[in-house]
Structures are given as structure tokens and as C-alpha cells.
Amino acid sequence: MAMGPVCKSLFYVPQRVGIVDAYSSGRHVAPALNKYGIETVHVQSEKEIADPYFASTFDPSNFKTNVINSIGDIVGLVRRLIREKVELIIPGAESGVLLADELAHGVGTRGNPIETSSARRNKFDMSERLRSLGIDSVKQIKSDNWERTRIWIENHGKWPIVLKPVQGMGGNGNHVANNMKEAERAFKKLIGFRDSEGRILTEVLVQEFLGNLTYDSEYVVNTVSFMGIHVVTDVWRYHKYKVEGEGVIYSWDELLPSRGELQEKLIAYNHKVLDALEFRNGASHMEIMMTERGPILIENNARLSGASGARLTELTIGKSAVDWLVESIVGTAGFINRAKHRYKLKKEGLIVFIRTPEPGTMDSKLFDKVKSLSSFAEWVPYHKDGERVEKTVDSDTLVAEILLTNKDQEQLHRDLAQILKIQEEKGFLQY
Numbered sequence: 105m106a107m108g109p110v111c112k113s114l115f116y117v118p119q120r121v122g123i124v125d126a127y128s129s130g131r132h133v134a135p136a137l138n139k140y141g142i143e144t145v146h147v148q149s150e151k152e153i154a155d156p157y158f159a160s161t162f163d164p165s166n167f168k169t170n171v172i173n174s175i176g177d178i179v180g181l182v183r184r185l186i187r188e189k190v191e192l193i194i195p196g197a198e199s200g201v202l203l204a205d206e207l208a209h210g211v212g213t214r215g216n217p218i219e220t221s222s223a224r225r226n227k228f229d230m231s232e233r234l235r236s237l238g239i240d241s242v243k244q245i246k247s248d249n250w251e252r253t254r255i256w257i258e259n260h261g262k263w264p265i266v267l268k269p270v271q272g273m274g275g276n277g278n279h280v281a282n283n284m285k286e287a288e289r290a291f292k293k294l295i296g297f298r299d300s301e302g303r304i305l306t307e308v309l310v311q312e313f314l315g316n317l318t319y320d321s322e323y324v325v326n327t328v329s330f331m332g333i334h335v336v337t338d339v340w341r342y343h344k345y346k347v348e349g350e351g352v353i354y355s356w357d358e359l360l361p362s363r364g365e366l367q368e369k370l371i372a373y374n375h376k377v378l379d380a381l382e383f384r385n386g387a388s389h390m391e392i393m394m395t396e397r398g399p400i401l402i403e404n405n406a407r408l409s410g411a412s413g414a415r416l417t418e419l420t421i422g423k424s425a426v427d428w429l430v431e432s433i434v435g436t437a438g439f440i441n442r443a444k445h446r447y448k449l450k451k452e453g454l455i456v457f458i459r460t461p462e463p464g465t466m467d468s469k470l471f472d473k474v475k476s477l478s479s480f481a482e483w484v485p486y487h488k489d490g491e492r493v494e495k496t497v498d499s500d501t502l503v504a505e506i507l508l509t510n511k512d513q514e515q516l517h518r519d520l521a522q523i524l525k526i527q528e529e530k531g532f533l534q535y
């Protein structure tokens with residue numbers, strides 16, 4: 105009896121799909137596959153889900169079973185997934201990226217090459233791989249030694265610089281340092297820091313600062329790939345905010361049309377990077393800084409984009425990266441035919457991330473004042489009513505997201521300004 109999908113054409117449509125860490129936006133994939141009659145098996149990469157946000161987004165009822173990687177026995181997991189007749193394995197959230205690669209390789213399903221796996225997760229490795237292939241990438245050093253790092257920073261000779269975890273996510277532990285004292289403080293804070301996946305950091309990634317000090321030259325290109333064919337699902341411009349003594353956090357994300365001079369540059373760079381990282385199958389979320397040297401990679405995330413980006417594209421384009429990802433699994437021929445597709449915006453859209461400069465208390469009623477704005481579409485609270493919210497320093501300490509859409513771009517920006525004014529006047533929390 106044939107076992108597993110090893111002998112099938114790579115264009116097969118799987119009957120059962122394994123999703124590793126179906127959290128955050130990755131939670132939407134299983135129900136969408138289930139609608140097509142494809143069963144889903146969950147793989148939980150850790151014994152307990154360490155990240156509270158990830159834990160809160162997990163819905164086991166979407167899955168036939170939950171296979172827990174409690175002791176890190178990869179061979180055992182592979183055997184189990186073959187027994188479960190899983191024919192495709194994809195990551196749901198960032199924490200599942202490496203394990204999904206290993207399991208796909210072990211089971212022999214369509215995926216991405218295991219040899220270059222770390223270049224799709226480890227930020228140091230991904231930029232070094234680009235450099236080795238002649239693609240411009242960020243100047244950087246990775247070290248456990250402050251003295252060596254200090255010498256690198258001195259030789260670099262430009263401020264600010266960025267210090268961050270090598271495999272971070274959600275902006276946690278990111279620092280922008282303006283002088284050697286700040287850099288040393290950040291370095292020493294990061295060594296021994298426990299990241300959101302529970303790892304204790306032993307090395308720090310130090311990079312040249314890309315972009316500008318108004319924090320509005322970062323772009324995102326989201327794609328879905330099938331057999332090396334990349335479809336651009338949505339392009340964004342990020343407007344960020346620097347927290348004094350900390351890193352940068354989201355302020356508002358603006359959805360861009362798929363065509364334009366800038367978009368062509370970003371998309372050409374994105375495809376070059378995807379190919380260099382041997383990213384052939386699945387959803388990708390790539391952060392790119394536009395600099396005087398041209399586009400330069402911040403990081404590529406080998407999974408769907410988080411937060412409410414997919415929802416906003418449903419409201420403005422009518423089709424999200426989740427839809428494209430599902431299509432790449434259930435309708436592979438159709439996907440290839442539509443690969444030249446570029447999306448059109450039916451409406452303009454943006455997402456505002458509400459932050460707080462000091463601790464306060466969540467009160468959803470305070471958001472009623474934005475619901476009458478003509479661009480208001482939806483909002484997503486990050487906390488329950490009555491909960492204390494700490495000063496915002498990273499994405500875990502944001503207050504809420506507000507989704508705005510409008511056919512009239514000027515009105516959209518007037519409504520954005522109104523929301524930013526309320527935020528400035530501390531109108532979204534009880535203080």
C-alpha cells in the first residue's frame with residue numbers, strides 16, 4: 105500500500121492538511137479548508153502555548169486532532185503525521201515556521217527546501233544569505249560579546265543603530281539606540297531576555313538603522329506562492345512610532361494599490377528575495393525598508409501577515425491572503441492561471457493601532473466616539489473592559505486596532521487625523 109504523498113505529483117490537492125501553530129491570522133486557514141472538505145490536523149510546536157495572544161486565538165474545534173510536540177521528537181511526529189495521512193504541512197504562525205519545514209521534509213510533502221530553512225526564520229541568516237547572493241542587505245553583526253559588538257558599532261560610525269533578538273516577533277525586545285550608552289544598556293538587557301516563545305537569548309543582533317527618523321519608509325509586501333510562482337496579495341506602507349528608550353511600534357498601516365512606480369520596485373525586490381530564500385510554497389509577509397540604496401529587507405516572515413490586515417483586504421479588495429493561500433492548496437491549476445493577477449482596491453483602507461503613553465484602564469465605550477466617522481469599519485480591542493493596560497512599548501501592549509475604509513481618500517485621512525487627535529488627548533482609556 106502506498107503511504108504518504110511522496111509518490112504523488114507536486115501539483116496534488118491534499119485531502120488532509122497539517123497546520124503548525126494555527127494562531128493569530130493562521131487560525132483562519134483551517135475553517136476555510138474545512139469548507140472545501142479538506143480535513144485539518146493541528147500540530148502544536150510546544151507543550152504549552154507560551155504566547156498568551158497566540159493561546160487566545162487557538163480554536164481546537166477546527167481540527168480533527170491536536171498533535172503536541174511535547175518532547176521535540178521529530179521522527180515520532182513525522183510518523184504520527186504519516187499515520188494521520190497528512191499530505192501537506194504549513195505553518196500557521198511564526199512559531200510554527202521551522203517545525204513546519206522539518207515536518208514537511210520528513211513526511212515528504214510539497215514545501216520549502218530544508219537546507220535553507222533557517223534563512224526563512226533567523227533574521228541574521230536571511231540577510232547574510234541575500235548578501236552572499238549579491239543582493240543588497242542590512243549591515244549587521246550577531247554576538248554574545250559586548251566588547252566585540254562595541255567595536256563593530258564604533259567602526260560602523262553611524263547612529264542610531266538597532267539591537268534585537270535574532271528570532272524575535274511582534275517587535276518584542278527591539279531597541280533603537282542613539283548612543284553607545286543606550287546600545288550597551290539594550291545589549292545587556294537582551295542577553296538573558298526571555299522571548300515570547302520562551303527562549304532565553306544568548307546572542308544579540310545589531311544592525312545599521314535603515315529608513316528615516318519619521319518612521320514612514322517601511323513597506324510590506326504580502327504574497328502567496330505555489331511551486332515558486334508568487335502572487336502579490338496586498339502591499340502596505342507602515343507608519344510607525346518610536347517609544348522613547350525602546351523600539352518602534354505600529355502607528356497606522358496604509359493599504360496601497362498594487363501598481364505604481366514604488367510598488368514595482370518593491371515587488372521586484374520581494375520576488376528576488378523570495379527566490380533567494382528558496383521560498384516556493386505558502387504565504388509570506390515581507391517587511392522592506394525603502395532607503396537611498398533602494399529597497400532593503402528588514403525581515404521575511406514565512407507565514408500570513410498578523411493583526412487585521414487580511415480582514416481589511418476582505419473589506420477593500422474582496423480577497424485576502426488567506427483566500428489566496430486556500431486557493432493555492434485546493435485549486436492549484438486555477439492559482440497558476442491567476443498568478444499574473446494584480447489586485448484592485450474597491451475602497452481605500454488603513455488600520456490604526458491605538459497606543460497609550462501611560463497605564464490606564466480599558467473601557468470599550470470610549471471607542472463609541474469613532475464609530476460615527478464615515479470611514480469607520482470595525483475595531484478590535486486588545487483587552488477586556490476593566491483590564492489595566494500598561495504603557496505601550498511593543499505590540500503586546502497596544503490598546504486596540506481601528507479599521508477604516510472609504511472610497512474618498514481625503515475623508516479617510518481626515519478620519520485618521522481625528523482618531524490620532526483623540527489618542528493624543530488620551531481619549532481611549534480611563535486614566
Ligand SMILES: Nc1ncnc2c1ncn2[C@@H]1O[C@H](COP(=O)(O)OP(=O)(O)O)[C@@H](O)[C@H]1O
Pocket residue numbers: 227242266268271272273274275276278311312313314315322344351352391393402403
Ligand atoms: N535595521 C533596522 N533599521 C530600521 N528599523 C528596523 C530595523 N530592524 C527593525 N526595525 C524596525 O523594527 C520593527 C521590528 O523589527 P523586526 O525585525 O521586524 O522584528 P519582529 O520580528 O519583532 O517584527 C521593524 O518592522 C522596523 O520597523
Ligand SMILES: [Mg+2]
Pocket residue numbers: 274275391403
Ligand atoms: Mg517584523
